[in-house]
Amino acid sequence: MHSDACAPLALRLAAFGGLIFLLAPIALIFVYAFTTEETSYQWPPPGLTTKWLAVTVGRPDVWQALGLSLKVAAISTTIALVLGTLTAAAVSRSRFFGRETISLLVILPIALPGIITGISLRSAFSLLEIPFSTWTIVLGHATFCIVIVYNNAVARFRRTSGALIDAAMDLGADGLQTFTLVILPNIGTALLAGGMLAFALSFDEVIVTTFTAGQQTTLPIWMLEELVRPRQRPVTNVVAMAVVLVTFLPILAAYYLTRDGEHTAGAEK
Amino acid sequence: MDAVTFRGVSRHFGPVKAVDEVDLAIRDGEFFAMLGPSGSGKTTCLRLVAGFEQPTAGHIEIFGERAEGVPPYLRNVNTVFQSYALFPHMNVLDNVGFGLRVRGVGRAERHRAAREALELVELGGYGDRRAGELSGGQRQRVALARALVNKPRVLLLDEPLGALDLKLREQMQEELRTLQRSLGLTFVFVTHDQDEALSMADRVAVFAEGRVQQIGTPEEIYRRPASRFVADFVGSSNVIPADVAGVGPAGQWASLRPEDIVLDPAGRPATVTARAFHGRYTRLALDLDGQPLTALVPPHAEAPEPGTTARVSWDAARAHLLGAA
Amino acid sequence: MTQAAPLSATARDPAPAIFAPRGGLLPRLVDWILRHPRVFVFLMVLPITLWLGLVYVGSLIALLIQSFFSIDEFSGLVVREFTLKTYGELLRPYNFDIILRTVLMAASVTVASAILAFPIAYFAARYARGRWKAVFYLGIMLPLWSSYLVKVYAWKLVLAKEGILTWLFAKLHLTWLLEAVLAVPVIGGNSLSVSYLGTFIVFTYIWLPYMILPVQASLERVPATLTEAAADLGATPRQNFRLVILPLALPGVVAGSIFTFSLTLGDYIIPQIIGSSRLFIGQAVYTQQGTAGNIPLAAAFTVVPIVIMGIYLWAARRMGAFDAL
Structure with missing residues (x-):
């Protein structure tokens, strides 16, 4: 604990100013979703209306894009959960030749700019003459989702004492029972948190997706088209607000899951 | 029949010989301590009995049945871990009932057995608590109950008292001893604390560098250490030339316990180089014709000042001639 | 299951020291893998290696190779011959x-x-x-x-x-x-x-x-x-x-x-x-x-x-x- 409980004024101003800088633009989205202005980004809004909510709900192209995004995110997250957990278990539980390489390999897709992942996958598809489909999008998304699950799982594995596994085996649990009764419950919340963050990441991804989607439209691609050539600003405003709301929930949930985990899943020493 | 038998057991990790050609026979129903400094191979031996490690050479038998290659969960042997390793996602009752659960015992039956085991370690009402809510001593008891409820043929304890404070440790030493007697169960106890090993065990194996240095009753180990290492490690000892000790010819070595050196007006003169009061005794560092000696004298004895000359003697029968090593 | 007997009967329980292996193909397979750490690690790391090592790094390398090709300025087609011309650009x-x-x-x-x-x-x-x-x-x-x-x-x-x-x-x-x-x-x-x-x-x-x-x-x-x-x-x-x-x-x-x-x-x-x-x-x-x-x-x-x-x-x-x- 710190004896100096109160921060210097300059530090407080800078910290809170930074927080406002981070949050204010997002808050702005909520106002614009209700503006009556249709053709410009005028501030302050000349008037407020809820009519665009109804218009957006009635738009099939938005729903289609949303559907594809959800499907891709669900599949990618599932793949990332399996691959990320397996890798985390191997890396944190044993030392083997190539261990360092694997942990570097996992970081690579987020350490390298997304455009590189995108263009290399696209040129690989065209070399191998693979047609664009949901699966080409999934391939790209899972690649960078793995690291999210992996990071969460590795952290939890490290905090889960290896003696717990010994103890389970010692008490008569075979490998399968040890996994289902001891390992899984201990890493469960970390996986759930990682899975949700991976889902949010995939749901939102646009840079890689533009290279792997072909003519398909995910929600971010729909947004991007509107950003580049604004045609229906009011609908875009409403979609933007909906996306913020939808991403806020998993973040909140992931926060509570991992925070709780710190109290219960720690290795006992 | 012996409870655990090691025949030429080795466990090598690459070039490291954690356990090197160990022969052991732990008798049924005895309290057996494995004593040694860290890295001496005692814990690896315990893990070999539990099945967490497999020997790279040699044979292990548990009650006459071949154990090498058998996974931990098929051995009727349970462990109390140094860190207790209680499952953080379960309450105390489920922790204790875990072994029965994975062997397919029904819920009602295993709860009954788990409660009974908790009663045994005097934690009757603690079933609903989480491991994190217990004190170190209570966790230790839960770990004990969790192992005992499975009725193992051998109970392994890996430095189980290491994390407890002194007072609690002494209390638990006594309780463990009583428990072992009343259950008549074979306990194999790993420790680096020689006091603990000597006071609790029926027999002690002293380990160093992956090998067993000596096996015997605490009395034997203390009175007749087989080697210079054992003499030094188990209770500090004066290892001095045998002719100085008066038990053998020059060129051999003898062990003389500090408490066996007494202040004696008719004894030999030795210079006192340092003195420390310990409460139960006073420790004297002596110089006997160039031979450093440590002596423990009763606190009430009038201890000589450092720099003065004290006269000391000992009963030659108390000195023990060491082996060639 | 014999675990139902009260704890005090532990002492001379005729339970075997080593249990018989359990049935079920999957548990056996899992145990076999667990007992072979190299196989275990190999299986755990195989999917990620295939996915990232082959698909992802493979694509990266394929892209890298293409950077050493050039484009024919008249036809607009890629000339698949090694050249540093593109880097020159x-x-x-x-x-x-x-x-x-x-x-x-x-x-x-x-x-x-x-x-x-x-x-x-x-x-x-x-x-x-x-x-x-x-x-x-x-x-x-x-x-x-x-x-x-x-x-x-x-x-x-x-x-x-x-x-x-x-x-x-x-x-x-x-x-x-x-x-x-x-x-x-x-x-x-x-x-x-x-x-x-x-x-x-x-x-x-x-x-x-x-x-x-x-x-x-x-x-x-x-x-x-x-x-x-x-x-x-x-x-x-x-x-x-x-x-x-x-x-x-x-x-x-x-x-x-x-x-x-x-x-x-x-x-x-x-x-x-x-x-x-x-x-x-x-x-x-x-x-x-x-x-x-x-x-x-x-x-x-x-x-x-x-x-x-x-x-x-x-x-x-x-x-x-x-x-x-």
């Missing part, structure tokens, strides 16, 4: 300017993020307690995980000529200041949303959380006793910050800069939506592979950030930044 003033512009932008965004992030991270790590800790955590996580495009869109709203920022400056009677800034050559422009300054602000905003988190993590790892020790040894708060906290937080800053630098290098959407019409590397790659159909040049362009990041990661690794991730 990168050095043409037009293309080289793109690289320079992007690297400068990435560097300034990184520096700005570090400066903005430090007080936030410092406050969150050392002063925020209880409810404020949660506020800061969510205040950082929400912008981090909010939709990238929504954030860019929000800034399009903020920076628009008719938007809130212009309005704010007018309300504060500072319109002259905004106009003065926009009048600065190179970084200025017609409005913020079509200037380098606008691009810079949005980049900094979007990648700021990626800087805050690792810095905060590394600051949280500095024990309070360390700053107390420094103070005890006579360090003023300023010296304490410069000599103790800053060096220990540096790996966190380096880790964060990996993200801010890399993400800026490869982004092609922000400068496309907010900024002057001059290209950045990401846009160049996008247009070369798309409308221009010049895959070799696009590939050569992507090699630039790969090389820069390779050097960057290598240097960061040496500074121990990976531990702060």
Whole structure:
């Protein structure tokens, strides 16, 4: 604990100013979703209306894009959960030749700019003459989702004492029972948190997706088209607000899951 | 029949010989301590009995049945871990009932057995608590109950008292001893604390560098250490030339316990180089014709000042001639 | 099951010391794998190796190979022969300017993020307690995980000529200041949303959380006793910050800069939506592979950030930044 409980004024101003800088633009989205202005980004809004909510709900192209995004995110997250957990278990539980390489390999897709992942996958598809489909999008998304699950799982594995596994085996649990009764419950919340963050990441991804989607439209691609050539600003405003709301929930949930985990899943020493 | 038998057991990790050609026979129903400094191979031996490690050479038998290659969960042997390793996602009752659960015992039956085991370690009402809510001593008891409820043929304890404070440790030493007697169960106890090993065990194996240095009753180990290492490690000892000790010819070595050196007006003169009061005794560092000696004298004895000359003697029968090593 | 008998019967229970192996194909298979650590690790690592090692790295290598091809200027077809001609094209003033512009932008965004992030991270790590800790955590996580495009869109709203920022400056009677800034050559422009300054602000905003988190993590790892020790040894708060906290937080800053630098290098959407019409590397790659159909040049362009990041990661690794991730 710190004896100096109160921060210097300059530090407080800078910290809170930074927080406002981070949050204010997002808050702005909520106002614009209700503006009556249709053709410009005028501030302050000349008037407020809820009519665009109804218009957006009635738009099939938005729903289609949303559907594809959800499907891709669900599949990618599932793949990332399996691959990320397996890798985390191997890396944190044993030392083997190539261990360092694997942990570097996992970081690579987020350490390298997304455009590189995108263009290399696209040129690989065209070399191998693979047609664009949901699966080409999934391939790209899972690649960078793995690291999210992996990071969460590795952290939890490290905090889960290896003696717990010994103890389970010692008490008569075979490998399968040890996994289902001891390992899984201990890493469960970390996986759930990682899975949700991976889902949010995939749901939102646009840079890689533009290279792997072909003519398909995910929600971010729909947004991007509107950003580049604004045609229906009011609908875009409403979609933007909906996306913020939808991403806020998993973040909140992931926060509570991992925070709780710190109290219960720690290795006992 | 012996409870655990090691025949030429080795466990090598690459070039490291954690356990090197160990022969052991732990008798049924005895309290057996494995004593040694860290890295001496005692814990690896315990893990070999539990099945967490497999020997790279040699044979292990548990009650006459071949154990090498058998996974931990098929051995009727349970462990109390140094860190207790209680499952953080379960309450105390489920922790204790875990072994029965994975062997397919029904819920009602295993709860009954788990409660009974908790009663045994005097934690009757603690079933609903989480491991994190217990004190170190209570966790230790839960770990004990969790192992005992499975009725193992051998109970392994890996430095189980290491994390407890002194007072609690002494209390638990006594309780463990009583428990072992009343259950008549074979306990194999790993420790680096020689006091603990000597006071609790029926027999002690002293380990160093992956090998067993000596096996015997605490009395034997203390009175007749087989080697210079054992003499030094188990209770500090004066290892001095045998002719100085008066038990053998020059060129051999003898062990003389500090408490066996007494202040004696008719004894030999030795210079006192340092003195420390310990409460139960006073420790004297002596110089006997160039031979450093440590002596423990009763606190009430009038201890000589450092720099003065004290006269000391000992009963030659108390000195023990060491082996060639 | 015999476990039902009361505990006291343990002593001479005829239970076997080694249980019979259990049935079931899957449990047996799992156990066989667990008993062979090499097989276990191999199976665990196989999927990721296939996925990332083969598919991902394979694609990267395929792309790299294409950068050594060239394009026939008349037919527009890719000539599959080894040549360094495409790399030569990168050095043409037009293309080289793109690289320079992007690297400068990435560097300034990184520096700005570090400066903005430090007080936030410092406050969150050392002063925020209880409810404020949660506020800061969510205040950082929400912008981090909010939709990238929504954030860019929000800034399009903020920076628009008719938007809130212009309005704010007018309300504060500072319109002259905004106009003065926009009048600065190179970084200025017609409005913020079509200037380098606008691009810079949005980049900094979007990648700021990626800087805050690792810095905060590394600051949280500095024990309070360390700053107390420094103070005890006579360090003023300023010296304490410069000599103790800053060096220990540096790996966190380096880790964060990996993200801010890399993400800026490869982004092609922000400068496309907010900024002057001059290209950045990401846009160049996008247009070369798309409308221009010049895959070799696009590939050569992507090699630039790969090389820069390779050097960057290598240097960061040496500074121990990976531990702060």
